Amino acid sequence: MTKWMMMAGLVISMAGRPAGAIDLVFDYSLDTYEFSDGTVGFFNKFPEAKADLELAGRVFERFQDNLAAIEPSSTADPIDVDPFTGPYDVWAALISHPGTGQSNYRIAGLTIAEDTVVVYAGGRNLGGSTLGVGGGGGYSTFVGTEFETTLKTRGQGTIDEVTGVDAVEIAPWGGSISFDTVDGSGAERLWNFGAAPTSADVDKSDFLSVAIHELAHLMGFSFSTPSFANQVSGGQFTGAAAEYYNDGPVALAGDLSHFAEGTLSEVRGVTQETAMDPTLRSLNGISDRKLFTDLDYAVMRDLGWMVPLIGDANVDGSVDIADLVRLSQNFGVDEGVDWIEGDFNLDGIVDIADLVLLSQNYGQEDPLSPSSASVNAASTPEPGTLGMLGAITMLIAKRRRRMC
Numbered sequence: 001m002t003k004w005m006m007m008a009g010l011v012i013s014m015a016g017r018p019a020g021a022i023d024l025v026f027d028y029s030l031d032t033y034e035f036s037d038g039t040v041g042f043f044n045k046f047p048e049a050k051a052d053l054e055l056a057g058r059v060f061e062r063f064q065d066n067l068a069a070i071e072p073s074s075t076a077d078p079i080d081v082d083p084f085t086g087p088y089d090v091w092a093a094l095i096s097h098p099g100t101g102q103s104n105y106r107i108a109g110l111t112i113a114e115d116t117v118v119v120y121a122g123g124r125n126l127g128g129s130t131l132g133v134g135g136g137g138g139y140s141t142f143v144g145t146e147f148e149t150t151l152k153t154r155g156q157g158t159i160d161e162v163t164g165v166d167a168v169e170i171a172p173w174g175g176s177i178s179f180d181t182v183d184g185s186g187a188e189r190l191w192n193f194g195a196a197p198t199s200a201d202v203d204k205s206d207f208l209s210v211a212i213h214e215l216a217h218l219m220g221f222s223f224s225t226p227s228f229a230n231q232v233s234g235g236q237f238t239g240a241a242a243e244y245y246n247d248g249p250v251a252l253a254g255d256l257s258h259f260a261e262g263t264l265s266e267v268r269g270v271t272q273e274t275a276m277d278p279t280l281r282s283l284n285g286i287s288d289r290k291l292f293t294d295l296d297y298a299v300m301r302d303l304g305w306m307v308p309l310i311g312d313a314n315v316d317g318s319v320d321i322a323d324l325v326r327l328s329q330n331f332g333v334d335e336g337v338d339w340i341e342g343d344f345n346l347d348g349i350v351d352i353a354d355l356v357l358l359s360q361n362y363g364q365e366d367p368l369s370p371s372s373a374s375v376n377a378a379s380t381p382e383p384g385t386l387g388m389l390g391a392i393t394m395l396i397a398k399r400r401r402r403m404c
């Protein structure tokens, strides 16, 4: 009897374990591309790109999930380990090298902390009009070990739940992203950093927009992610959250890893082309700035990420007095604060900016939370609005550059 009660208690305490904020760690050690002026590394050539990449990372650092640490017993590459004697808890990360494009580039013995995703960032000539590429990494290890299970699931569920044909979860260790250095004409690619592009930034592509897009691929927005692929049917994405925000299944591009060209959604109530359609438009040479829309976030939810409402510090599906209390208890704190302490813009301090974000969303209920009373389609764009925007897009010729 006592034993059963203890087990029940254990289950409850695990369910009540506070979610952890995901931390993206950027690694520039493979940023090895040499520019024609001799500068080595995209992020050395454009130092301001690092701040933009960190900012893009915050889109995903809002996610509240627990990812188990990856702690190999040594830094040995499994291909160098005696298969009869081990050790078997060793691995090599496999990525597309951001500086050279080499596929299955091996990085042996990475230790990755709890709740952390590692992003190898760099630049190279991606060819043509492609602005960026990004994707999750693979791994090499001994199969069938407990260590492999951790690599696959990071404690997010069973192997089937994370990698099976009915996967409902996601648990990446990380991957790589790369940004273009040479445009389609052979000249150096021009990038816009910092504030959104203006008429002073003609022919520059908006780095923040591309960074958000490529990081989303790395975080699972891709047909190669099991929990993505099993929600694709007839060229459409059919996840519940995505269908809610799109008022039905979402048409995908031919590669099944992007929304169809021109798919619209909203950023805080303002209509915008989704971050995850295949291109970044420019009008009269001025690049769009695309942030992560409701529909982009919805897909990430469908993949298994826990995406709280802005202002929902305790991640219970509603923005209410409990969240306000949390924020006020931490007001002014600038050390060790994260989402669950009320730092909603993830800038490292709980301050008036966070209070403003909370108050803008005060009273909101997550429409997809099980505890929510009703589901309404208030935030779905009306067909009339969509039609008008479609017409405008056709009338004004826009140049599009590809994001992969």
Ligand SMILES: [Zn+2]
Pocket (backbone or CB within 6 Å): 213, 217, 258, 278, 403, 404
């Ligand atoms: Zn893409």
